[in-house]
Amino acid sequence: MAGGLFTPFILKRHIFFYLSFVLLHISKTTYATPPPSAKFEPRDVYMISCGAPGASQLDDGRTFRSDPDTASYLSTSTDIKISADNPPHASSGPLAPIYLTARVFTDQSTYSFYIAQPGRHWVRLHFFPLPNSHYNLSSATFSVNADSIVLLHGFSLPAIPPSPVIKEYLITTQSNTMKLSFSPLKGSVAFVNAIEVISAPPGLIPNTTSAAGTTTNGQIDLTNNALQVVYRLNMGGPLITPGNDTLSRYWLPDTTFLKLPGAAAAAWVPVNTIKYPDSGAMTPLIAPPTVYSTAQQMAQSNVTDARFNISWEMAAEPGFSYLVRLHFCDIVSKVLNNLYFNVYLNGLMGVPNLDLSSLTMGLAVTYYRDFVLDSSSISNSTILVQVGPASTSSGNPNAILNGLELMKISNAANSLDGFYAAKPKNNSVTKMVISAIGLAMAAIAMALVFTMFCRRRCEKPGWERKSSFSSWLMPLNASQSTSSFLSGYSKSSRSRFGSTRSKNGFSGIFMSGTYAVSRVFTFSEIQKATKNFDEKAVIGVGGFGKVYLGEIEDGTKLAIKRGNPSSDQGMHEFLTEIELLSKLRHRHLVSLIGCCDEKNEMILVYEYMANGTLRDHLYVGNGGGETGMPVLSWKKRLEISIGAAKGLHYLHTGAAQGIIHRDIKTTNILLDENFVAKVADFGLSKAAPSLEQTHVSTAVKGSFGYLDPEYFRRQQLTDKSDVYSFGVVLFEILCARPAINPALPRDQVNLAEWALQWHRKGQLDKIIDPTIAGTINPDSLNKFVDAAEKCLADYGVDRPTMGDVLWKLESALQLQVASPPIAESSGSGSGIEMPLKKMASQKNGLTGFDSFNDRSGTQIPPPLDQGR
Structure with missing residues (x-):
């Protein structure tokens, strides 16, 4: 499954789980025949077993037509059909007959399919590099385009993959023809074992949907985008094969993707208890009842005040946005309005206080919700989906999820595999145009050379050119x-x-x-x-x-x-x-x-900044940073704060016209090999207002938790907006927790507000990073906190300049250095303490959290995976 491959057979190591599940419930649970509303008769159905001499019948009842029957669809310079020298076996078991033959292409070749009903179509490509004495398919490298959409670029497979690879897409076509082109890399070949092109039900994928972390008004248009199905998971249940799905889909068990398996417990009900809404807006075509009849719920959900999340983590490719479809069905409640929970996607709030009862008006009634995760919110090449109890939950807290679908969205280059545009068709007209252009360019080049030669011959010796550079x-x-x-x-x-x-x-x-x-x-x-x-x-x-x-x-x-x-x-x-x-x-x-x-x-x-971001070093021992990474001492934290303040002060005052950074946060403060702090990432920066201006009017940009509330309200940017963000950074340095953590109680979600509350109570010591709490000189701490507090004033006019902040931080450092040592180690001389061997997850009354690098400027740190 690495690299986003959809390979439904790779779960051999979970066969025991599947068999146990089936044997345990076979007497109670059956795969019910889908109701009439689930029947769908596609207008366009092309199922081809490439290279096969006759039709191929699959165990799930589907029949793939033989290659000779479809020869009229294919345009290729060479007619190469191969079969396996010896019947191969995948690690998951015997291969289906469609993987025992293949079509091989030595040059660009195209399948053309007549489309009777324009709209979205399934495109499924089946690959298995079967052993053949004439062609080494394990070394094949090629690209595949669907019309102008890049499906695969430089694609190749290992010599003996654990199972066949299925690449599944949803492509929109408005013409009466769809063309699938296979283009081998020079000196290589392309191949395919089987192809499916089938009409998708209208309304299966909406034209618009909501972006994660926005209100319902934040709609994203998907009309012209192609989609690639990367994952399709059945929570709490076994593998669902095409024979048991309403649209011949695979649904994988979710156990491989649970980040903390102990946080989840499988739940199930008989399939015939699942109900679909009477409105007809949702049918088994969206997902079969077998998906909704199982779920993952919170383990030990009957424990009062249990506060943790169930988390699923999946690989994702940076640079792409993703459509996330979540399937819900309340099969765990006994009465209505007893289940309230939150949904998070990569730390963004997807749905707060989700109450399925009020949406479905019943129990065991199906419901699904779509979200789009923008490419800027994909962190560390993963997507994290989490459900957890809402803070307003009454009774026993619980949260559930029944199914999940993750689909990659084509990018601005109309590609699903990197930023590569589709190649032009390899036809005679194109070649003639290219040849003509080449001849014209050659003629122009010769004319320029001739002109330059003539001018040089006419120049006088020693003649100086007039150009001054x-x-x-x-x-x-x-x-x-x-x-x-x-x-x-x-x-x-x-x-x-x-x-x-x-x-x-x-x-x-x-x-x-x-x-x-x-x-x-x-x-x-x-x-x-x-x-x-x-x-x-x-x-x-x-x-x-x-x-x-x-x-x-x-x-x-x-x-x-x-x-x-x-x-x-x-x-x-x-x-x-x-x-x-x-x-x-x-x-x-x-x-x-x-x-x-x-x-x-x-x-x-x-x-190159050898020590990465400041954030990486703050969360050591709390779910962030690398194992064995040293903990920053208070003295080193002060020096880093001073360095960042100097950089920001220079931006505001050192240039001819001041510069407002607009995205100050701990991930934009980098550390070199000597832990010298440097401000980075100026992509959102703006020139400061001139002497005649008081502010710059601009659209609000920045990072949640660090954003100046006055700038947010008035959309008027000043250098005091940077000062506010820096105040949040100072408290993050002191407390070692994210600026925003939506999994916490409401009064603790925002670090700036939370820290100021404790400061006003005179109990700031309760939230200081425990790894340094006993090493800070009280006077140094007071000076530091005073600077941070003033930075967070509600109105910019009440905030200090960065010069004033810098002066207070330098005073805090002097007070720390001048005081007697307080159990602080100088380590190797870098001003950092020795690596932690062990740290309890409990911190400041909170549990540990995941490291989260919100490089996009719009992300929120993820909620907790599990608490106490």
């Missing part, structure tokens, strides 16, 4: 740099930038009026530095793209941020970073080393 410093226009991603962007944006390189290809100037980047890297240099963007070199993922650790020839390590050129937001942040960082140099700002503008790429190169 070398021509390679001049900004290029769009016609001069067709490979640049800027050439495809708006004219106004292109006019600000040019891309040039010196003759040796290793240095250049990236000009924009009055500022320049000292080095422009070639794309080949970037590839070499990152080992061709090796996934093992990824050190961070955010809304802009991935960040790689790179190393150039002289051994210098660099942080290389590779952006998405198809995103206007990414382009804006790219330009903002260059514009600001090329003008700024400060010890406490992350330095921009250079950039790359080739092959439609947006790549920024920064100095």
